[in-house]
Amino acid sequence: MKQFEFISNQSEETMDFSKRLAGFLKPGDVIALEGDLGAGKTTFTKGLALGLKIKRNVNSPTFTIIKEYQGRLPLYHMDVYRVEDSFEDLGFDEYFEGEGVTVVEWAHLIEEQLPQEILTVSLYLCENGARKIVLKPNGKRYEELCKEFLL
Numbered sequence: 001m002k003q004f005e006f007i008s009n010q011s012e013e014t015m016d017f018s019k020r021l022a023g024f025l026k027p028g029d030v031i032a033l034e035g036d037l038g039a040g041k042t043t044f045t046k047g048l049a050l051g052l053k054i055k056r057n058v059n060s061p062t063f064t065i066i067k068e069y070q071g072r073l074p075l076y077h078m079d080v081y082r083v084e085d086s087f088e089d090l091g092f093d094e095y096f097e098g099e100g101v102t103v104v105e106w107a108h109l110i111e112e113q114l115p116q117e118i119l120t121v122s123l124y125l126c127e128n129g130a131r132k133i134v135l136k137p138n139g140k141r142y143e144e145l146c147k148e149f150l151l
């Protein structure tokens with residue numbers, strides 16, 4: 001699978017990156033967001049929210065599983081870490097197929113319930129303190145999105 005790598009030297013760069021990415025998102029887009037502790041998942045999502053013109057502060061939905069924000073498009077921010085059973089049906093489809101953009105943290109835990117096409121964003125801590133951002137488009141929609149984003 002094709003993937004695209006970027007280096008972010010500070011949190012503002014990660015925010016600018018996701019803020020710009022948000023401009024290319026459409027209703028029904030789903031992003032699987034992965035990264036180690038402190039890699040910048042929240043920072044990334046905050047940037048995405050800025051790009052979607054969301055005014056509320058975005059923070060981790062760990063205990064609520066899903067948080068919804070209104071903007072140019074709604075943002076559904078999910079953290080499925082606490083979903084006990086990957087077959088548990090919490091009605092994720094309604095979000096994935098809804099009017100907004102979904103960001104899922106720990107997406108692999110609900111693999112069976114994810115849409116076939118998805119954009120995976122992986123954040124890695126580099127030895128020098130920078131972060132590596134990797135975009136992995138799965139499916140035509142996200143290949144197109146990455147192409148536009150990279151122009």
Ligand SMILES: Nc1ncnc2c1ncn2[C@@H]1O[C@H](COP(=O)(O)OP(=O)(O)OP(=O)(O)O)[C@@H](O)[C@H]1O
Pocket residue numbers: 008009010011012013014035036037038039040041042043044060129130131
């Ligand atoms: N290039 C960078 N991109 C993102 N964050 C960075 C970068 N450089 C330093 N940081 C710092 O790293 C921290 C990232 O925290 P953040 O909460 O976004 O990570 P997280 O992946 O959501 O962590 P957790 O899994 O603990 O919730 C912030 O304090 C941020 O300022």
